[in-house]
Amino acid sequence: MTDTPRTPWICATRDVPLGTRLSTCAAFAALEGVAEQAKCWPRGTVLKVHFAQAAPALRERTLHAARQWLVPGVQLDIVETDDPHDAPLRVTFRPRAGNWSYVGRDCLEIRGGQPTMNLGDVSLESSDDDFNSLVIHEFGHALGFVHEHVHPDARIRWRKQAVYEDLGGEPNLWDRATVDANVFESYERSDLVATPFDPVSVMIYPIAASWTTSGKAFTPSARLSDGDAETVALLYS
Ligand SMILES: [Zn+2]
Numbered sequence: 001m002t003d004t005p006r007t008p009w010i011c012a013t014r015d016v017p018l019g020t021r022l023s024t025c026a027a028f029a030a031l032e033g034v035a036e037q038a039k040c041w042p043r044g045t046v047l048k049v050h051f052a053q054a055a056p057a058l059r060e061r062t063l064h065a066a067r068q069w070l071v072p073g074v075q076l077d078i079v080e081t082d083d084p085h086d087a088p089l090r091v092t093f094r095p096r097a098g099n100w101s102y103v104g105r106d107c108l109e110i111r112g113g114q115p116t117m118n119l120g121d122v123s124l125e126s127s128d129d130d131f132n133s134l135v136i137h138e139f140g141h142a143l144g145f146v147h148e149h150v151h152p153d154a155r156i157r158w159r160k161q162a163v164y165e166d167l168g169g170e171p172n173l174w175d176r177a178t179v180d181a182n183v184f185e186s187y188e189r190s191d192l193v194a195t196p197f198d199p200v201s202v203m204i205y206p207i208a209a210s211w212t213t214s215g216k217a218f219t220p221s222a223r224l225s226d227g228d229a230e231t232v233a234l235l236y237s
Contacts, residue, residue, distance in 0.1 A: 002211035006219060007130045009121045010172055010208040011099040012182045013141055017104070039104030040144040043075040043236055047142070050087035051080065052115065058093065058124050065135035069143060071229045073237035078139070084113045089142050091117045096171060099134060104144030117142060136224060137203045143232065148201035149218070151184050157213040158184060167213070195234065198227030 041047065049066070051059040059080060064080050081087050088107045092115040101117040102110060110116050122131050140229050149156055163183055167174040174182075183205070198204075200221045205219035221228070 006133070006206065006222075007121070007127075008208065009099055009130075009134050010140075010205065011101075011134075011147075012174075012178065013146065014102045015099050039106060040066065040235055041105060043077065046077045046079060048079055048081040048087040048090060049089040049091060050082070050084040052084070052090065052092045054091075054093050055124065061124065061131065062091065062119070062122070062135050064090060065132045068132070068136055069226045069228075069232050071224065071233055073233050076143070076236050089117060089160050090115045091119060093122065095120055095123075097137060098172070101138045101141035101143050107142060123236060125224050133222045137220060140203050140228070144235070145203050145231075147182070148204040149207065150182070151197040152186060153197040154186070154199075156181060156207070156218075159211055159213055160184065163211050165181055166208070182235065195227060195231045198225055198231075200225045201228050203228065207234040 008045055019172060032103055048190065049063065051062065054062070063078065063203050070076060084090050090110075090113065095122045097118050100122050101107075107116040119138060122134050126134075148154065154185065164179055167179050167183070168176075199218055202220050203222060204220045206220060209215045209217040224232075
């Protein structure tokens with residue numbers, strides 16, 4: 001365990017026009033043949049990533065973190081390319097533009113070289129824990145993962161007004177609908193859950209104690225958790 005203070009961040013997944021929200025895979029995947037797996041990449045995919053206007057050291061650090069998803073047995077690769085038109089994943093590092101990603105194969109629907117992911121809160125000055133936590137999280141979305149706190153077994157009892165107030169202010173300026181969609185949305189289809197709720201998943205938000213009625217806080221792992229590794233292996237081995 002580390003005592004290094006962590007910097008909270010927030011993230012929103014993006015939906016393609018007319019897409020089906022949360023029709024994703026990961027913790028909610030039925031193990032075979034359901035639409036929820038439609039956003040996962042085919043096994044064997046070499047996912048090419050283009051990093052826009054980033055220093056070589058920043059690109060290298062980001063790629064290294066993203067590749068933590070490639071645990072033994074996972075039949076995927078994540079490699080960098082200089083050609084944005086040859087890359088289904090296009091990453092920008094625009095500060096104050098939020099942290100977000102499209103989910104899995106939805107990235108293929110984004111045309112014209114537009115970004116599929118922004119990493120607004122990482123830089124070469126970020127601590128290793130802050131950097132890895134956020135980069136692994138966003139690449140989790142790119143692999144088809146959704147937020148762990150919408151897991152039906154998470155059962156987080158939110159202090160909703162506190163969350164609305166915190167996320168409605170700077171720097172996020174989220175309206176209630178955005179908070180509802182990204183924080184409070186939850187699955188009830190427990191029959192689709194393939195892996196147990198993992199409170200230290202990289203896919204959970206940093207959740208402040210003031211956001212829950214129990215005062216329980218959540219901090220995402222700064223590396224792939226055992227549960228994350230189990231889930232990605234389940235999906236892609
Ligand atoms: Zn996220």
